Amino acid sequence: MEQLLELFYQHREFIFIIILSVFLGVEVISNVPAILHTPLMSGANAIHGVVIIGAIIVMGQAEPENYTALILGFLAVILGTLNVVGGFVVTDRMLEMFKKKEKKK
Amino acid sequence: MSAPLLELSYLLASITFILGLKMLSNPESARRGNAIAAAGMFLAIFATIFLYEDANNQKLGNYVWIFGGMIAGTIIGYLMAKKVKMTAMPQMVSFFNGMGGACAAVISFVEFNHVLHQGTTPSPGLATVMILGLIIGSVSFSGSMIAYGKLEEKIGDKGLPFNQIINLILLGALAVLGVTFILQQPPSPVFLYIILGVSLIYGVLFVMPIGGADMPVVISLLNSFTGMAAAFGGFLYSNQAMLTGGILVGSAGTILTVLMCKAMNRSLMNVIIGSFGGNTAGDKQGSHGTIKEISVSDAAILLSYAQKVAVVPGYGLAVAQAQHVCHELDKLLEEKNVEVFYAIHPVAGRMPGHMNVLLAEADVPYPKLLEMEDANPQFKSTDVVLVIGANDVVNPAAKNDPSSPIYGMPVLEVWEAKNIIVLKRSMGKGYAGIENELFFHPKTRMLFGDAKSSLQNLVAEVKNLS
Numbered sequence: 001m002e003q004l005l006e007l008f009y010q011h012r013e014f015i016f017i018i019i020l021s022v023f024l025g026v027e028v029i030s031n032v033p034a035i036l037h038t039p040l041m042s043g044a045n046a047i048h049g050v051v052i053i054g055a056i057i058v059m060g061q062a063e064p065e066n067y068t069a070l071i072l073g074f075l076a077v078i079l080g081t082l083n084v085v086g087g088f089v090v091t092d093r094m095l096e097m098f099k100k101k102e103k104k105k
Numbered sequence: 106m107s108a109p110l111l112e113l114s115y116l117l118a119s120i121t122f123i124l125g126l127k128m129l130s131n132p133e134s135a136r137r138g139n140a141i142a143a144a145g146m147f148l149a150i151f152a153t154i155f156l157y158e159d160a161n162n163q164k165l166g167n168y169v170w171i172f173g174g175m176i177a178g179t180i181i182g183y184l185m186a187k188k189v190k191m192t193a194m195p196q197m198v199s200f201f202n203g204m205g206g207a208c209a210a211v212i213s214f215v216e217f218n219h220v221l222h223q224g225t226t227p228s229p230g231l232a233t234v235m236i237l238g239l240i241i242g243s244v245s246f247s248g249s250m251i252a253y254g255k256l257e258e259k260i261g262d263k264g265l266p267f268n269q270i271i272n273l274i275l276l277g278a279l280a281v282l283g284v285t286f287i288l289q290q291p292p293s294p295v296f297l298y299i300i301l302g303v304s305l306i307y308g309v310l311f312v313m314p315i316g317g318a319d320m321p322v323v324i325s326l327l328n329s330f331t332g333m334a335a336a337f338g339g340f341l342y343s344n345q346a347m348l349t350g351g352i353l354v355g356s357a358g359t360i361l362t363v364l365m366c367k368a369m370n371r372s373l374m375n376v377i378i379g380s381f382g383g384n385t386a387g388d389k390q391g392s393h394g395t396i397k398e399i400s401v402s403d404a405a406i407l408l409s410y411a412q413k414v415a416v417v418p419g420y421g422l423a424v425a426q427a428q429h430v431c432h433e434l435d436k437l438l439e440e441k442n443v444e445v446f447y448a449i450h451p452v453a454g455r456m457p458g459h460m461n462v463l464l465a466e467a468d469v470p471y472p473k474l475l476e477m478e479d480a481n482p483q484f485k486s487t488d489v490v491l492v493i494g495a496n497d498v499v500n501p502a503a504k505n506d507p508s509s510p511i512y513g514m515p516v517l518e519v520w521e522a523k524n525i526i527v528l529k530r531s532m533g534k535g536y537a538g539i540e541n542e543l544f545f546h547p548k549t550r551m552l553f554g555d556a557k558s559s560l561q562n563l564v565a566e567v568k569n570l571s
Contacts, residue, residue: 081178
């Protein structure tokens with residue numbers, strides 16, 4: 001129990017951010033129309049590509065002779081970039097179609 | 106100077122993520138929202154590369170590797186995203202999601218090796234975060250890859266016998282392994298490999314039995330998993346941008362999942378346990394009445410001499426990629442002064458809203474697409490309804506059979522129209538695995554065959570008539 005309390009105290013700021021972000025996330029996208037579910041999912045998908053920051057840090061901190069870390073880090077950077085670039089581009093392509101329709105309206 | 110600047114960049118990035126997500130949920134601003142979030146991501150990434158310093162004020166190294174990876178990832182990601190067909194969008198989303206999950210899992214893995222390398226034991230808190238990141242990331246990766254394979258139709262909807270029980274056992278095993286690992290002093294790397302393996306298997310078995318229209322729900326769920334994995338990464342590196350970005354997506358993804366379930370009148374539990382799909386559903390009445398077939402030429406005549414025609418596009422249309430032919434038929438009919446409109450159910454297609462994207466791609470004019478609420482009052486004055494590959498979204502049982510599993514789901518009331526032509530490959534059931542009374546309805550006639558070739562035949566026949 002004491003350990004848990006200690007853990008909470010050490011990370012209290014993060015825990016606050018997490019709780020507030022959860023509510024924010026829920027608040028921000030409630031009431032979206034069903035026609036936007038696909039692009040929204042894809043856009044959210046691109047945002048979680050922020051995990052690439054972790055990959056960059058891992059890569060940047062690896063010792064130059066630690067090849068396992070270098071190769072895995074390199075892989076992580078590629079995967080993360082795929083997630084970010086692919087996610088945003090795909091979302092943009094989908095939303096482009098929606099825009100075209102509005103013009104004709 | 107660099108640390109405050111870095112934190113400021115992260116703050117800005119977090120704001121763009123929130124703004125971007127908010128704007129994405131409105132059709133007017135969605136595209137700009139996406140661009141804003143992308144700009145924030147760009148800022149966060151480059152700020153990290155150039156400004157990040159560790160506890161000893163040491164800057165990052167290995168720039169060649171970092172940029173090499175980023176350039177490779179950008180080229181591959183860009184090409185894939187540009188080349189993918191609109192019909193294949195859901196699997197592409199799933200694929201990119203899997204990449205994010207894998208990235209999170211690899212990070213946890215490397216970080217753990219890094220800590221062990223230094224000969225220190227991670228604190229229980231840190232170990233928990235790493236293990237959770239590893240588990241959730243790997244589940245998200247293997248699950249998304251299976252989802253990708255299924256939507257590409259490379260993998261069928263097969264589950265093991267007692268799949269749910271096996272899944273529960275695996276989940277229990279993961280919990281036990283995880284806790285043991287955290288409490289070990291010092292932790293053994295072997296456990297890490299076992300946990301990685303079990304997580305990957307769990308992801309596969311979790312998605313394997315789920316199929317049909319339940320897939321988007323699963324993709325959305327996996328999406329929020331990856332968000333959580335990214336947030337654990339944020340915890341690991343005390344990184345605010347990762348934390349807020351990840352959690353935002355995690356919670357938004359969960360809500361999106363729930364919204365989708367609601368649109369189908371299904372509970373999340375139902376989707377995951379899968380009591381709905383396939384053979385378990387309550388289909389006790391069996392078939393009733395007779396079905397009537399219609400020939401292509403009769404259908405063409407019926408359509409050509411109608412005044413008002415409604416098209417109900419569904420999953421089958423998307424699978425056959427028949428949206429272009431469908432629009433061709435629509436144009437031909439318009440030339441004959443037939444009024445044509447499309448009735449779109451919110452969950453038509455392979456993902457909610459996917460049908461709108463597909464029809465937009467085929468240049469179907471926007472005013473012709475009617476949402477369910479606007480389409481339903483129109484059916485009474487409609488002469489012919491053309492149901493193309495849609496099944497459950499036009500099932501009258503949702504309205505009048507309280508014993509039906511889809512009872513209460515909002516549907517398109519096509520049976521109000523004078524004639525109904527159903528284009529269907531065979532008498533197979535929809536994802537709900539239940540019989541559709543519409544097919545036995547006195548007004549309904551069936552046109553069997555692949556949606557695309559049936560439509561092509563119709564187009565040819567309609568042309569012949571003039």
